[in-house]
Amino acid sequence: MVGCSGAGKSTLARQLGARLHLPVVHLDRHYWNAGWRPTPDTEFDVHLETLLAEPTWVMDGNYVRTLARRLRVADVAVFLDFSPWVCRTRVIRRTVRWFGRARPDLAPGCREQIDGEFLRWVWNFHRDVLPEVKRILRAAPPSVRVLTATSPRELEALMGSERALGGASLAGAARGTG
Numbered sequence: 701m702v703g704c705s706g707a708g709k710s711t712l713a714r715q716l717g718a719r720l721h722l723p724v725v726h727l728d729r730h731y732w733n734a735g736w737r738p739t740p741d742t743e744f745d746v747h748l749e750t751l752l753a754e755p756t757w758v759m760d761g762n763y764v765r766t767l768a769r770r771l772r773v774a775d776v777a778v779f780l781d782f783s784p785w786v787c788r789t790r791v792i793r794r795t796v797r798w799f800g801r802a803r804p805d806l807a808p809g810c811r812e813q814i815d816g817e818f819l820r821w822v823w824n825f826h827r828d829v830l831p832e833v834k835r836i837l838r839a840a841p842p843s844v845r846v847l848t849a850t851s852p853r854e855l856e857a858l859m860g861s862e863r864a865l866g867g868a869s870l871a872g873a874a875r876g877t878g
Contacts, residue, residue, distance in 0.1 A: 702779050784825065792819075
């Protein structure tokens with residue numbers, strides 16, 4: 701799964717993992733340490749290689765710097781290209797729901813909080829990050845099915861569409877979702 705924060709990557713990853721009986725990897729849980737301390741890139745990259753070497757998975761997270769690497773071993777990429785309004789609203793709703801506690805998709809000690817810088821990042825995702833995400837997805841290996849949803853309604857239709865998902869509602873995702 702890839703897309704702006706608040707698009708629903710982690711929720712969708714959990715749903716698909718349960719539906720397909722695949723392990724779910726939340727990259728935020730592996731990148732962030734207690735107190736929102738990031739893992740150094742070199743250490744994260746080594747850990748990512750271990751995660752990608754697993755035979756099956758559903759993986760969510762932006763981490764544009766590693767997206768091309770993840771696509772090289774993925775069967776399917778689900779791109780949630782939702783509007784800034786949808787994403788920002790969902791981030792605020794998520795923050796209210798989890799305020800002061802760590803969400804299940806994050807490392808222990810990463811407590812949900814209101815952060816203006818993060819809200820600006822979400823709002824500017826389409827301008828600052830999306831062009832690079834789209835460029836990387838366009839360059840994905842031919843073996844990777846890139847599925848794009850531009851709204852929650854479109855995602856719901858996509859997830860239920862046998863034909864759009866290669867005849868198996870993502871059940872054909874042998875390795876997982878990058």
